[in-house]
Amino acid sequence: MAKYLLLKHYRGAPDPVNNVPMDQWTPEEISAHMRYMHDFAARLEGTGEFVDAQALAPEGTFVRYDGEGRPPVTDGPFVETKDLIAGWMVIDVDSHERAVELAGELSAAPGAGGRPIHEWLELRPFLTAPPTITE
Amino acid sequence: MDEALLRSLTPTVIGVLVRRGADFAAAEDAVQDALVEAVRGWPAEPPRDPKGWLVTVAWRKFLDATRSDVARRRREEHVDAEPAPGPASEVDDTLQLYFRCAHPSLTPSSAVALTLRALGGLTTRQIAQAYLVPEATMAQRISRAKRTVSAVRFDQPGDVATVLRVLYLVFNEGYSGDIDLAAEAIRLTRQLATAIDHPEVAGLLALMLLHHARRATRTAPDGSLVPLAEQDRRRWDTGLIAEGVGILQAALARDRLGEFQAQAAIAALHADAPTADETDWVQIVEWYDELVRLTDSPIVRLNRAVAVGEADGARAGLAALAALDDTLPRYTAVAAHLHERDGDLATAARLYAEAALRAPNLAERDHLTRHAARLNALLNAALNARRSGAPPPRLL
Numbered sequence: 001m002a003k004y005l006l007l008k009h010y011r012g013a014p015d016p017v018n019n020v021p022m023d024q025w026t027p028e029e030i031s032a033h034m035r036y037m038h039d040f041a042a043r044l045e046g047t048g049e050f051v052d053a054q055a056l057a058p059e060g061t062f063v064r065y066d067g068e069g070r071p072p073v074t075d076g077p078f079v080e081t082k083d084l085i086a087g088w089m090v091i092d093v094d095s096h097e098r099a100v101e102l103a104g105e106l107s108a109a110p111g112a113g114g115r116p117i118h119e120w121l122e123l124r125p126f127l128t129a130p131p132t133i134t135e
Numbered sequence: 136m137d138e139a140l141l142r143s144l145t146p147t148v149i150g151v152l153v154r155r156g157a158d159f160a161a162a163e164d165a166v167q168d169a170l171v172e173a174v175r176g177w178p179a180e181p182p183r184d185p186k187g188w189l190v191t192v193a194w195r196k197f198l199d200a201t202r203s204d205v206a207r208r209r210r211e212e213h214v215d216a217e218p219a220p221g222p223a224s225e226v227d228d229t230l231q232l233y234f235r236c237a238h239p240s241l242t243p244s245s246a247v248a249l250t251l252r253a254l255g256g257l258t259t260r261q262i263a264q265a266y267l268v269p270e271a272t273m274a275q276r277i278s279r280a281k282r283t284v285s286a287v288r289f290d291q292p293g294d295v296a297t298v299l300r301v302l303y304l305v306f307n308e309g310y311s312g313d314i315d316l317a318a319e320a321i322r323l324t325r326q327l328a329t330a331i332d333h334p335e336v337a338g339l340l341a342l343m344l345l346h347h348a349r350r351a352t353r354t355a356p357d358g359s360l361v362p363l364a365e366q367d368r369r370r371w372d373t374g375l376i377a378e379g380v381g382i383l384q385a386a387l388a389r390d391r392l393g394e395f396q397a398q399a400a401i402a403a404l405h406a407d408a409p410t411a412d413e414t415d416w417v418q419i420v421e422w423y424d425e426l427v428r429l430t431d432s433p434i435v436r437l438n439r440a441v442a443v444g445e446a447d448g449a450r451a452g453l454a455a456l457a458a459l460d461d462t463l464p465r466y467t468a469v470a471a472h473l474h475e476r477d478g479d480l481a482t483a484a485r486l487y488a489e490a491a492l493r494a495p496n497l498a499e500r501d502h503l504t505r506h507a508a509r510l511n512a513l514l515n516a517a518l519n520a521r522r523s524g525a526p527p528p529r530l531l
Binding site for chain 2: 001003045046047048049050051052092094125127128129130131
């Protein structure tokens, strides 16, 4: 088994195919989208492949050490970043193929017009502890 | 629905039950059950005497629970009085459990989870912790696995190779948290070896013992990897090595070679060398040839290239490597090692850095990055020395 991170992006990733901003969906379309994500997570719990899922707020702040006795430097609450992470899901699956398959399914969540949004998800394997046998 | 009333009545009703002879825990359970019924039934049909109602229902719940308890105790006493099952049937049951837990209809991870649960007796929480997943996820994995194999009929013996593969998977997970999966795998494989007479079961047990014997020396206190050649051999567990070698020799004597026996033979040759320089690489290459014949695995061919590099020199190792697919896991790391031994430090440094990017775990990535940094420092020192006209520092 190997763990994979499915990363959703606010910005930075290529645009989804069905590229209508969420605030222009109907409330029903938003509900359908949320239900899809929820059902997806519930199904993975059922198959024993679910590890974690969290959503992140769009505001992020970069923080940096600014020397002894000085407060950390921040770039302010409204960051201009090219890349913003919207949330993640962690899965624990038998193969890379299975991880790709699930990411594909998650990317098919319905959006405007009830059609799949075809969103780009970033799929990253976890680095793990070494196995018992290496030499 | 008067929740405040219910709460206020609870201690009184428990008191009544205790006075009538129920013990406290049983009384509390019974009252909880009665409260559940009250929550369900009262909104439609509130009783005229709530306290009387609760006492009546709780007492009935207590009697129900006690009766089923008594019946259970009677069954247990009955089972207790029966003669103990003979050793033969016990062995058959265990074996059947091994085959059931490793059934091919299960995914490897489900088979592992079910094996740890049913054979290892670990709790779902312990297994979930060992695999760093939520307990609910592991519970689902196990109950799905149980459902999958409950439909399977067992009128013919299962495939030993599948069972061995599952045990090897458990062993390779090593350990995390308070559950030592490697030790657990050894315990289960020992149990299997007493139940079934099969050279490959012995081969796997020997392989596990030989690897386990070196475990304490494989990582430094800071968690970094220590390569085989640099391990402190005085700290290898000689008891485990002797046991592993003994089991392996008995298995090999039966002349039914399998891949676990061949792997164990390689591990035994490493364990047998008093120093890294005294390793019998020629014989190790011969065992890798056997393994290639048995498995035809590209990973085995890659490991063989390392052994060839030690037995016949770096050039021969690189030649063996050239025949392989360069997308194999650890191919780049092996190439880096062989180029370094061949004296081509610049290429080796570049390959070590590249291999670090592809490393499947943190310890290995750090290890390879350190190698790249070490070679780059040597190369820079040589370059600076040449610029200043001083004699070059000794490499390696």
